[in-house]
Amino acid sequence: MIPSIRQPRAVRLAYNAYVALFFVYLALPLAVVSVFAFNDSQFPSLPWEGFTWAWFFGDARPVIGVFHERPILRAIGTSAFVGLCVSLLSVAVGTCNAFLFNRHRFRLRGLLYVLMLLPLVIPGIVLGISILVFSSTLANGVEDGMGWDIEALRPGLVLVVLGQFSFITTIATLVISARLRKFDESLEEAALNLGAGRLTAVRTVTLPFLAPAMIGAFVVAFLMSFENFNTTLMLVGSDAPLTITMFDRLKEGSTPVLNAVSLLLMIGSSLLALGMIAFQKKS
Amino acid sequence: MRAQSRLGLFLLLTPLLLWLTLLIVIPHIDMLLVSLRERVGVGEYRTSLANYLTFLTEPLYLWTFLRTALMSVLATALTLLIAFPVSYYIAKIAKGRVQSALFLLCLVPFWVSELVRTFGWMILLRETGVFSGLLQWAGLVDGPVEMLYNDVAMMVGLVYTSMLFMVVPLVTTLESLDDSVIEAGYDLGGSGPSILREIVIPHAMPGIVSGCIVVFMLSLGNYLTPTMLGGKESLWFTELIYSQFIVRFNWELGAAFGFMLLLLSSVIVWAVLRLTGQTLEKTMG
Numbered sequence: 094m095i096p097s098i099r100q101p102r103a104v105r106l107a108y109n110a111y112v113a114l115f116f117v118y119l120a121l122p123l124a125v126v127s128v129f130a131f132n133d134s135q136f137p138s139l140p141w142e143g144f145t146w147a148w149f150f151g152d153a154r155p156v157i158g159v160f161h162e163r164p165i166l167r168a169i170g171t172s173a174f175v176g177l178c179v180s181l182l183s184v185a186v187g188t189c190n191a192f193l194f195n196r197h198r199f200r201l202r203g204l205l206y207v208l209m210l211l212p213l214v215i216p217g218i219v220l221g222i223s224i225l226v227f228s229s230t231l232a233n234g235v236e237d238g239m240g241w242d243i244e245a246l247r248p249g250l251v252l253v254v255l256g257q258f259s260f261i262t263t264i265a266t267l268v269i270s271a272r273l274r275k276f277d278e279s280l281e282e283a284a285l286n287l288g289a290g291r292l293t294a295v296r297t298v299t300l301p302f303l304a305p306a307m308i309g310a311f312v313v314a315f316l317m318s319f320e321n322f323n324t325t326l327m328l329v330g331s332d333a334p335l336t337i338t339m340f341d342r343l344k345e346g347s348t349p350v351l352n353a354v355s356l357l358l359m360i361g362s363s364l365l366a367l368g369m370i371a372f373q374k375k376s
Numbered sequence: 377m378r379a380q381s382r383l384g385l386f387l388l389l390t391p392l393l394l395w396l397t398l399l400i401v402i403p404h405i406d407m408l409l410v411s412l413r414e415r416v417g418v419g420e421y422r423t424s425l426a427n428y429l430t431f432l433t434e435p436l437y438l439w440t441f442l443r444t445a446l447m448s449v450l451a452t453a454l455t456l457l458i459a460f461p462v463s464y465y466i467a468k469i470a471k472g473r474v475q476s477a478l479f480l481l482c483l484v485p486f487w488v489s490e491l492v493r494t495f496g497w498m499i500l501l502r503e504t505g506v507f508s509g510l511l512q513w514a515g516l517v518d519g520p521v522e523m524l525y526n527d528v529a530m531m532v533g534l535v536y537t538s539m540l541f542m543v544v545p546l547v548t549t550l551e552s553l554d555d556s557v558i559e560a561g562y563d564l565g566g567s568g569p570s571i572l573r574e575i576v577i578p579h580a581m582p583g584i585v586s587g588c589i590v591v592f593m594l595s596l597g598n599y600l601t602p603t604m605l606g607g608k609e610s611l612w613f614t615e616l617i618y619s620q621f622i623v624r625f626n627w628e629l630g631a632a633f634g635f636m637l638l639l640l641s642s643v644i645v646w647a648v649l650r651l652t653g654q655t656l657e658k659t660m661g
Contacts, residue, residue, distance in 0.1 A: 112465045115458070116478075119485050122496025122536070125506055129499055137499055139509040186391045193388040197381075208396050210656055214589065214645050215400075215638065216597025218614050219407075222621055222634045226410050227403035259399040291384075320489035323599055323614075327621065336491050343495060343604065355492040362487040370480075 187265030221327030249330030463546035549583030
């Protein structure tokens with residue numbers, strides 16, 4: 094089945110139809126979510142009551158649009174804050190890891206590499222509860238021993254950031270490592286020959302080379318953090334990120350305001366991802 | 377120079393070790409310890425296997441565990457079956473711009489949250505939803521049909537949610553298969569199916585394995601899709617963990633459940649790697 098080998102017309106047609114059907118399947122849920130954001134009805138379902146922008150801009154009950162819905166705006170802010178923290182941390186640690194595994198040979202390297210990959214094969218919910226259990230063991234120990242109640246170790250944003258960081262770092266490490274492996278080390282040696290110190294050479298030669306991968310890892314980490322659900326669900330405190338807020342709304346059965354948020358999310362993350370691809374192509 | 381390199385190694389090792397010990401290794405050990413604890417009085421605990429015994433003797437728990445495992449295997453198999461022809465099309469048949477456009481289109485749904493995707497399926501499948509409306513409009517049914525809250529709806533959602541993680545590794549491995557190898561297969565008298573069996577699938581094996589592992593893990597650990605799309609009968613093991621931790625506040629039993637889930641996923645991942653002769657470093661790294 095390759096183009097250079099002729100196949101019966103019927104087979105080719107059937108194959109094309111299957112692939113087309115697959116893409117319809119992929120697009121369908123997203124398409125209906127977007128379309129019903131404009132339905133002038135209290136429910137995101139049929140019948141179609143006419144077109145409206147009210148779920149975006151409405152400012153009076155019963156139709157309050159996204160841009161006037163305080164809890165949702167606050168949740169978007171929380172998610173963005175968590176996402177930035179997670180991306181910064183995981184790109185920093187991921188870069189260190191990439192240098193470590195590419196440049197150094199040491200004992201236990203193989204074991205550490207496998208350990209580094211493990212978070213990818215641990216279910217998110219298990220990561221969440223293990224961190225929850227450990228942090229409260231720590232918090233209780235400190236409270237019994239010294240009488241301090243450390244707020245950061247109780248469910249809340251700090252734990253959410255740590256929980257997401259614990260597996261997103263693996264992905265950042267893999268993305269950055271892949272680029273560092275392609276780096277020609279003689280360039281760094283040339284810098285050293287020209288009198289640069291080790292750190293200067295890394296800063297002026299290697300890091301600029303790594304920049305596209307680091308930015309890519311940052312964007313991927315941000316998107317993963319923004320849409321993470323399982324780990325966050327177990328660690329969340331009173332400030333809920335967007336996915337948790339939307340989940341609570343969805344369970345109650347919500348107005349099309351959720352469709353409007355979803356549409357904005359789709360547009361936002363597509364722009365971010367397209368921007369990243371364009372940037373990667375350029376460099 | 378040597379001393380400097382040792383210092384560098386030490387500095388680079390520190391974040392890695394902090395991350396792995398404080399967020400991965402110790403929390404899991406602590407979770408194991410908590411799961412081995414039995415509450416005998418207020419604030420009094422003793423070490424015992426009581427939580428694991430509860431897990432094994434309560435039919436609902438064991439049944440949900442086995443069901444979750446089997447349904448995840450089924451979801452993985454379905455995802456592979458659906459994704460393989462599409463990945464082959466993208467990697468071998470589409471060319472140039474069409475190829476990159478199709479590949480990009482596959483990625484798009486996964487830039488948005490799983491919640492949004494699940495929400496989309498709810499709008500499509502529910503009683504007042506799009507499919508029900510279409511069927512009524514076409515005159516095929518008389519009243520609204522509820523297609524949500526059953527195993528089929530849940531399976532559709534699970535397959536949809538993990539599709540990307542199958543398509544990307546498959547396309548990557550299939551792209552590296554040279555067309556001339558397939559041509560040679562035809563020249564030597566091979567037929568479509570025999571070439572698929574003896575050339576294409578063996579070549580794509582690393583991609584199939586890594587795709588299957590990730591999809592299986594994602595299905596097993598999924599909470600959102602079974603909760604939102606599944607019915608009362610389709611209880612998922614993660615829902616039990618959640619209810620022990622957050623609703624009942626029985627952390628000891630919840631930790632035991634968490635550990636069983638971890639054990640199940642590790643055993644299956646290990647077995648798949650073993651059977652296909654792959655390693656974690658090769659398939660993930």
